Amino acid sequence: MTTPYQSQYFAYELTRQHSSHSIGRLSQSLINATVDLNPHQVEAALFAFRAPLERGAILADEVGLGKTIEAGLIISQLWAERERHILVIVPPPLRKQWNQELWEKFYIPSIILESKNFNEMVRSGHRNPFLQQDQIVITSYQYARNKADMLQKVNWDLIIFDEAHRMRNVYKKSNKIGRTLRAATAGYPKILLTATPLQNSLMELYGLISFIDPHIFGDETTFRRQFARGAKEMSEIDFIDLKQRIKPVCHRTLRRQVTEYVNYTQRIPITQEFMPTNTEWELYEKVSAYLQREQLFALPTSQRALMTLVVRKLLASSSFAISDTLLSLIKRLEQLLLELERGKTEIAAEHSGVYADVDEFDDTMEEWEEEEQSSYIGELSLDEMKRLIQEEKQELEEYYLVAKSIKENSKAEALLIALEKGFEKLRMLGANEKAVIFTESRRTQAYLREFLERNGYAGKIVLFNGENQDEQAKQIYEQWLEKHQHDDKITGSKTADMRAALVEYFKEQASIMIATESASEGINLQFCSLVVNYDLPWNPQRIEQRIGRCHRYGQTHDVVVINFLNHKNEADKKVYEILSEKFRLFEGVFGSSDEVLGALESGVDFEKRIQQIYQTCRTAEEIEQAFKNLQAELDEQIQLKMKETRMHLLENFDDEVREKLRDHYHQTSLHLNRMERYLWNLSKYEGAREATFDDETLSFVKEHETYQMISQAKKQERANVHHYRFSHPLAQKWIEQAKKRKLIPKEITFRYSDYEGKVSILEQLIGKEGWLSLDLLHVQSLENEQHLVFSAIDLEGEQLDQEMCEKIFELPAVEGEAIELSESVCNTLRRISQGQQEAILNEIMERASAYLDSELEKLEKWSQDLKNKLEKDIDEMTVEIEHLKREAKLTRNLAEKLEKNKQIKELEKKRNEMRRNLYDQQDEIDEQKDRLFEEIEKKLEQRTKTEHLFTIKWRIV
Incomplete structure (x- = not known):
């Protein structure tokens, strides 16, 4: 019982633009989101719109409060308002995660721009691939810097920087990426997302704020004189002045302020030691000593450090991973000898055989800047080179035979014990008995699958890697396509759909997912509470990524994290100690590592430092001293001397925040319920001739396809159902239809007697009429x-x-005569x-x-x-x-x-x-x-x- 007059009112109410002082400013994004939004996320998005957006804001909520969702709300609202030139700049590991979350949570399509597809687009005639129609552009910091001239030519509606503390030293001449991006994005509205806007110095805050608005402070020298002498030396007047200047552009909420709405779980660490066999240790020692040698022909000088890192990762992973890698190096030496016979002394640096086994390594390569190393090749005679290469080849062949002689790995046997411990803990916690095992190598992944299937886990395992080309994956994918042919889960991107299919299979059927680094980003494994780091990366940000697949916003159980430790390896023990004690990655409440991870400019730089220790230290004493020095350096970086300043400067009083959040919680629920009612009633009226509607389930059937309001779909997972929402093409069509209708004056009877509920202010109008x-x-x-x-x-x-x-206008009504x-x-x-x-x-x-x-x-x-x-x-x-x-x-x-x-x-x-x-x-x-x-x-x-x-x-x- 809806009239065209009500339908038109609903249409305009659904699409009108509100002031940023009202929850209504986010109307369209609220009814498009597939996640239950918390009030602090709504407040952060409204703050950004109030900033106002022509300059931007810094959203600095603590880790674990969903800054990506806050940014998604802003993007979704602009998208609904047809402002669609939006760029997201992120560290390389986060690109897929953003791509996936924008689609899954807000139904917004995006494209990850990198060398390969950028060059393809240019070749096919696209003059500027950054200029996309109806797609968000996602790219990395390095790629944005490399293509700054192209990026600058797009009239952006919004640019988002994730992990924006990377820009906090933009005022320094040495910060080339920051300065290039500041110049390239000047004049465009920006949102900076960072949990650590202020780590060591107030100058970092100056850097970030000048990125947003160059007219808040004078210049660097003035800021330094007035504010950056140190919190204790600053006068109270200056401190208040600084806080007032920051307040309009910087917003921060703390975890303790939102405990009413967010349930936090713990990380529970388990360390599983293993003792390598004599043969395994012999292989490790020999290959490690080989890598430390100054003169090597198998590793090109232009990529020496990076390739050494890869070989070390594979050496620590399994004998199966290193054996094939050694074979690749042997083949390279054979190729070198062949080229020397032909009179060529220069060999291409490309070495795909070594990198092929490690997923997502492009990200590390992108951030890795190799230091120039002098080449010794030119100093040797042809005969000397041949002799040395032949000797190196024979040496590697000897190591290869040792690796091939190892049939089982002691670490794999320790994995059986670790899984038992982990599953026992999950049973105590009442969590699903599911485990995700991370390894650095696809060869190790294949070995672990075969090993576990022989040891009681047959039919319970699924693999996840960068290729997903095994027979099981193809079968799972085909079944998934058939199952979801009539709903919204299929995106049309084979890579994204394959990933979704494997995750769903893990959720519904498998007990164990063995994954490479590809699974550390862009997927949600909240239904799993056991993370096994079979191989532990040296990059702390990578480890956080992995654990964050399970231990994240919305996880209902504590998460068990298992790490393996080689009992004989002193350097491995020291790395684990730093990751555990300094970075606090494995225990504590959700996101306890935000202070510390924020201190790192880049995890790759830390990885380089560890690599340097492995390369240069030969005795236990040298290893001990090198790690002591590194710890001292980290202590300085991870210092908490700014904690008090940060607290007084960036945080608002708890009571004030909580009151605001309570109000938002109430207002958001009311507004959302009202908007959904309007959309549903409008759809029923406008779609009456095309579809059959069911008020009970808030769903309708049109041309044999079932659609359900998104609020209901969130509560009950139904296969073969399309999520109906504000941005759905059908909703847009019906809204436009209602708005375009020309309405002549008529008599409308509103039936309070048929309304389910009580509206006190209307009871006095029963029996009355008017205009x-x-x-x-x-x-x-x-x-x-x-x-x-x-x-x-x-x-x-x-x-x-x-x-x-x-x-x-919310009452049932009937249309009468024209008047x-x-x-x-x-x-x-x-x-x-x-x-x-x-x-x-x-x-x-x-x-x-x-x-x-x-x-x-x-x-x-x-x-x-x-x-x-x-x-x-x-x-x-x-x-x-x-x-x-x-x-x-x-x-x-x-x-x-x-x-x-x-x-x-x-x-x-x-x-x-x-x-x-x-x-x-x-x-x-x-x-x-x-x-x-x-x-x-x-x-x-x-x-x-x-x-x-x-x-x-x-x-x-």
Whole structure:
């Protein structure tokens, strides 16, 4: 019982633009999200819109609070508003995760831009692959820097930087990536996501904030003088000033503030030691000593360090992984000998045979900058080279035979014990008996599958790697396609769909997933609570990625983390100690490593340091000392001296935050329920001729396809069901259909007697009738806003308020006859509408005025900073001149005295010039300030337009 008038009202209410001071600003993204949103995420997204977005904001919630979801809400809202030129810049390991989460949680398609597809697009005639239609662009920091000139040519609606603490040293000349990206993204709105905006120095905060808005602080020197002397030396006035300047652009929520809404689980570590056999240890020692040699032909000098890292990873993984790697190196030496016979001494550095076994290694390669190493090849004669290569080849063949002689690995046997311990712990926790085992090597993965199947786990295992080409994977994929042919799970990307199919198989059938690094990003394994690091990476960020597949936002059980430790290997023990004690990766509450991981610019740099120790240390004493030095360095990096400053500067009082979050929780639920009701009732009316609707399950059938409202679909997983939501093409079609309809004045009877529920404010209107009109007010000022303005009276001329009219339109109703409107009724309704519109415009003007005041204050402080710097520079020069004069008086050596007086004259000349220029430069600063103020004034000019939608005669029965 919905009328076309209600349907049109619902359509405009669903699509209108709200102010960022209301939950409604996120209307479209809230009813598109497939996740249950927490109030702190809604608050963070609203904060970003209030910032306002033409410059941006720093969202600095602690790890584990879902900053990706906060950014997704912002993206989803802009997407619904047709602002779709959006770029996401992330560390390489996070690209797939963003790609997957945007689709799974918000149904937004995206493309990962990297060398391969970028070059393909250019070859096929695409002039700038960063310019995409209806796709979010995701790329890495390094690739964005490399293509900064192309990136700059797109008129971006929004740029998001994830793990943005990488940009915190942008003020330093040495930060080439940061400075390039700051220049390339200048003038575009930005959101910076980081749990650690401030780690060691207030200068880092200056770097991030200047990235967002260059007019909050003067320049680097002024900031350093005023604020960066240290929290203890800073005056209270300066500290308050700093906090006020930061407040409009930096938002931070802490885990302890949201315990009402988020349940935190623990990490429980188990260390599984193993004792390698004599043969295994002999192989390890020999290959390790081989890698430490200065002169090697099998590893090209241009990639020596990186390739050594790979070989070490495979050596620690399994004898099966290293045996085939050794064979690749032997083949390279054979190729070298062949080339020498042909008279060639230069061999291509490419060595795909070694890298082929390690998934996701491109990410490390992208961040890895190899140091130039001198080549010794040119210093050797041809015969010497042949002899040395032949000797190296024979040596590797000997190692290869040792590796091939090993039939079982002692670490694999220890895995059986570890799984028993892990599953026992899961039974105690009441969690699913499922384990994900991570290994660095696909060959080790294949061996572990075969080994576990022989030892009681036959039919319980699924593999997950970068290729997913085994027969089981193909079969699982085909069955998954058939199962989901009638729902929204199939994306059309074979890679994404294969990954989804394998995860679903693991969830519903398998007990163990053996995965390479490919599974450490972009998949959600919350149904699993046991992570086994069969091979432990040296990169702490990689380990966090792995554990984060299971131990993440929404996990309901504690997560058990098992790590393996080679009892004979001192260096391995020290690495584990650092990862466990310094980075706190394996125990504690969700995300306890955020302080520490944020201290790293890049996990790859840390990996390089570990690699250097393995390469250069030969005795237990050398290893001990090298790791002591590394720990001392980390202690300095991971220092908590800024903790107090960070707390006072970036955090709001708990009570204030909690109150706001409670209000958001209530408002979001109400708003979401209302919007979903409007979408459902509109769909029922507009789609009545095309589909059959079921109010019980909030689903409908159209052309043999079933669609279900997303809120219901979240509660009950049903196969072969499409998720119906605001952004669904059908919903968009029906909304447009309702908006375009021309409605003539008619009599509408609203049936309160048929309404399920009680609305107290409407009970007084039962039996009454009157007139009502609806206008759409467009306002362009600080933000673009639309307001639906009801004007209504009863037959006695009593006015109905806005809330009453909104409630009336939610009642079941029937359409009556067309009617004529008298001029007096029209005039009365018009007068009421104008009065309400004036009230709205006044409220918007008050907000604009408050914004103008804050912008004026900001510009005033910025210009004063710059002026103070000029005067301070003159003062400092005066101090220097006085110091030199004192020194000159005390100097008895005539030559020195003359030299110092010469310096004094030069400095006095320079100071006089600075004094003469002072007022000109200050005038220039004022002119610049005036220009910026004029830009703000233009933004605040209020432009309005009113659109009349319809008028009705109402009756409530």
